[in-house]
Amino acid sequence: MFLIAGIQPKIKKLEDTPRQCPSCGQFQAYRKRMDHYLSLFFIPLLKVKTGQPFILCDRCARTESPESLDRSAGSAPRKPRCSDCGRSLKPEFSFCPFCGTAR
Numbered sequence: 001m002f003l004i005a006g007i008q009p010k011i012k013k014l015e016d017t018p019r020q021c022p023s024c025g026q027f028q029a030y031r032k033r034m035d036h037y038l039s040l041f042f043i044p045l046l047k048v049k050t051g052q053p054f055i056l057c058d059r060c061a062r063t064e065s066p067e068s069l070d071r072s073a074g075s076a077p078r079k080p081r082c083s084d085c086g087r088s089l090k091p092e093f094s095f096c097p098f099c100g101t102a103r
Ligand SMILES: [Zn+2]
Pocket: 021, 022, 023, 024, 025, 026, 057, 058, 059, 060, 061, 062
């Protein structure tokens, strides 16, 4: 009997909306994840490992971690902090409830 079994990587696209690639500037970067499957006759049967999500650009094939992309794009919601005591503030606060510093 001739069996072909093994672990196969499988890239899954996690979103359909392209993001801007920080490397080439084109909106062809997608959030993807590489999972590993136990496969038999090249048919994935069982997921054995769930990978970390990453950003892969279809144009320049550059990969980025989602964290670095969010940081460079500045799209991540930043928590407002008091410039004086450094505690996190609610966005609607006009002054710090801890030390009274106006924002
Ligand atoms: Zn690119």
